[in-house]
Amino acid sequence: MSERKRRVRFAPSPTGPLHMGGVRTALYNYLYAKQAGGDFIIRIEDTDSQRFVPGAEKYIIDSLNWCGIIPDEGVDAQGNVVETPSERHPHAPYRQSQRKPIYRGYAEQLIANGYAYYAFDTAEELDARRKEAEANKQTFIYNYQTRKELKNSLTLPEDEVKRLIETTTNWTIRFKNPENEIVKMDDLIRGHIEVNTNTIDDKVLWKRADELPTYHLANIVDDHLMEITEVIRGEEWLPSLPLHYMLYKAFGWTDTQPRFAHLSLLLKPDGKGKLSKRDGDRLGFPVFPLRWVNPEGEVSRGYREDGYYPQAFVNLLALLGWNPGTEQELFTMDELVQAFSLERVIKSGARFNADKAKWFNQEYLRKQTDAQLAEQFIPILAEKGVDTSKYPFAFVEQLCGLIKERAHFVADFWDICSYFFIAPTSYAENDVKKFCTPETMEIIKKVKEFIGNMEIKEFATAGDTSKAECVQAIEEKLTGYIKENEWKMGAVMNTLRLFFVGQAKGLGIADIIYFVGKEEALRRINAGENAV
RNA sequence: GGUCGGUUCGUCUAACGGUUAGGACUCAAGAUUUUCAUUCUUGCAAUAGGGGUUCGAUUCCCCUACCGACUACCA
Numbered sequence: 001m002s003e004r005k006r007r008v009r010f011a012p013s014p015t016g017p018l019h020m021g022g023v024r025t026a027l028y029n030y031l032y033a034k035q036a037g038g039d040f041i042i043r044i045e046d047t048d049s050q051r052f053v054p055g056a057e058k059y060i061i062d063s064l065n066w067c068g069i070i071p072d073e074g075v076d077a078q079g080n081v082v083e084t085p086s087e088r089h090p091h092a093p094y095r096q097s098q099r100k101p102i103y104r105g106y107a108e109q110l111i112a113n114g115y116a117y118y119a120f121d122t123a124e125e126l127d128a129r130r131k132e133a134e135a136n137k138q139t140f141i142y143n144y145q146t147r148k149e150l151k152n153s154l155t156l157p158e159d160e161v162k163r164l165i166e167t168t169t170n171w172t173i174r175f176k177n178p179e180n181e182i183v184k185m186d187d188l189i190r191g192h193i194e195v196n197t198n199t200i201d202d203k204v205l206w207k208r209a210d211e212l213p214t215y216h217l218a219n220i221v222d223d224h225l226m227e228i229t230e231v232i233r234g235e236e237w238l239p240s241l242p243l244h245y246m247l248y249k250a251f252g253w254t255d256t257q258p259r260f261a262h263l264s265l266l267l268k269p270d271g272k273g274k275l276s277k278r279d280g281d282r283l284g285f286p287v288f289p290l291r292w293v294n295p296e297g298e299v300s301r302g303y304r305e306d307g308y309y310p311q312a313f314v315n316l317l318a319l320l321g322w323n324p325g326t327e328q329e330l331f332t333m334d335e336l337v338q339a340f341s342l343e344r345v346i347k348s349g350a351r352f353n354a355d356k357a358k359w360f361n362q363e364y365l366r367k368q369t370d371a372q373l374a375e376q377f378i379p380i381l382a383e384k385g386v387d388t389s390k391y392p393f394a395f396v397e398q399l400c401g402l403i404k405e406r407a408h409f410v411a412d413f414w415d416i417c418s419y420f421f422i423a424p425t426s427y428a429e430n431d432v433k434k435f436c437t438p439e440t441m442e443i444i445k446k447v448k449e450f451i452g453n454m455e456i457k458e459f460a461t462a463g464d465t466s467k468a469e470c471v472q473a474i475e476e477k478l479t480g481y482i483k484e485n486e487w488k489m490g491a492v493m494n495t496l497r498l499f500f501v502g503q504a505k506g507l508g509i510a511d512i513i514y515f516v517g518k519e520e521a522l523r524r525i526n527a528g529e530n531a532v
Numbered sequence: 533g534g535u536c537g538g539u540u541c542g543u544c545u546a547a548c549g550g551u552u553a554g555g556a557c558u559c560a561a562g563a564u565u566u567u568c569a570u571u572c573u574u575g576c577a578a579u580a581g582g583g584g585u586u587c588g589a590u591u592c593c594c595c596u597a598c599c600g601a602c603u604a605c606c607a
Binding site: 174219346351 | 542555
């Protein structure tokens with residue numbers, strides 16, 4: 001068994017957009033597979049025809065793609081089968097709806113061997129039993145006791161069973177749970193678990209109505225057929241693990257039964273319960289990797305559209321419920337592949353923290369080159385109404401280098417540096433009061449004159465001179481002049497800043513003059529003098 | 533209600549049964565700076581409670597509490 005090539009799968013159901021918890025599950029599967037030199041497979045579990053949502057499958061594939069979680073086998077965004085280079089897809093198709101003919105035989109095999117039976121009770125009948133039990137403060141489950149008094153092939157005469165199978169279409173095949181047996185299970189993350197079969201119900205495996213299997217049957221059959229070696233999935237599946245163990249046993253597949261690892265859930269940042277779609281809207285952060293518009297037209301924001309880098313998103317997700325045991329927090333995908341281990345996955349649920357998520361993105365933003373940032377910023381400038389043709393690429397590039405330390409997202413850039421492109425139209429009242437005293441205004445007049453006479457190499461005229469050199473030259477001249485006259489540096493600089501920016505905060509005065517140029521600087525000082 | 537899982541700073545987490553219980557995010561203070569931000573330094577802040585086992589429990593066992601998942605002809 002240890003000789004087998006590791007094969008894991010991510011098996012989403014296309015009933016809606018994949019949320020970040022799902023992406024994390026996919027990521028852990030991917031990391032596990034890649035580290036072991038194995039295969040990562042995407043299988044679409046669309047056996048619920050009622051809950052199918054158009055576009056969901058494409059959304060899931062697109063999301064994974066954006067994250068760099070690329071399958072070796074499965075379906076791609078166009079719905080094509082992804083093939084491994086070495087072999088033609090012997091395991092296709094990867095959509096359970098397309099595997100429909102496979103399952104019934106397996107269900108019948110179970111019946112033939114005494115591990116399952118036909119059940120003819122209608123949904124309404126069972127519902128009534130549940131309500132009845134509930135009224136008596138009890139729980140109705142279809143199990144080794146109740147099945148004796150229900151309509152199934154265990155209680156009905158053989159010819160009646162045959163008749164019902166042939167003439168009706170609302171029957172199911174149920175697993176026949178053994179009585180009072182201890183199922184002993186091992187989970188890669190949680191260790192040894194034991195459950196008595198008496199507490200488990202006889203799950204429906206196959207439905208005649210749509211001739212489709214339920215999750216349990218389809219899952220076990222496909223995992224077996226696709227030679228899956230490890231099942232890494234969410235904690236919500238832990239309660240059905242005993243059933244799955246018994247299914248493998250009933251089929252006689254215990255030799256090649258995959259090992260299981262159940263991941264804890266992602267929790268709401270506040271309050272109780274697992275992270276849900278609504279939390280994002282309420283707390284102001286995305287729950288989904290990509291923007292999602294549901295069939296009703298309702299929009300949910302996505303990490304991509306919110307300006308997160310996929311690398312940052314993957315990184316923060318990886319650390320939510322796993323850690324390398326070192327103090328390293330920043331990982332590339334390759335480093336994650338190297339470092340990942342199921343042994344270090346945390347058992348308890350992880351609460352998502354939006355602040356930390358922003359911090360991760362900031363770290364990745366700083367890793368971008370100035371040119372990359374400029375590429376990302378220019379479209380935003382255009383959106384803001386800036387005539388980008390007036391600014392050389394190098395202008396934006398150098399500016400990005402200057403401001404990237406101050407932002408979490410490229411989208412923050414505009415607020416940080418809009419004054420490089422448009423002159424302030426108003427001045428912060430508090431700052432005006434604080435800095436524009438009569439004495440300072442007298443000084444500003446002289447400073448303006450000084451700047452007017454200064455020989456300045458600004459962006460437009462810098463030529464071969466580096467930005468740092470130009471800025472330094474401006475700064476030295478200006479501070480030299482202020483010191484010479486024994487004026488207060490802060491008062492003068494902040495008044496200038498107020499006129500350049502509109503408020504007394506922002507970048508260095510020399511930087512601003514370098515970028516906007518002497519002429520514009522003087523214009524802004526004049527405007528400021530007139531306004532206060 | 534039943535079954536299963538979980539519980540270390542506010543959050544993410546570290547700690548062969550022996551540590552002043554460590555790091556990161558957030559927050560606060562200080563330093564640097566012409567302001568803001570950055571950067572640097574410092575600080576605040578945790579083993580759910582009770583019993584065992586042990587020379588010694590965050591760590592092992594039991595009980596309680598709390599949290600969560602599941603309890604469909606959904607996945």
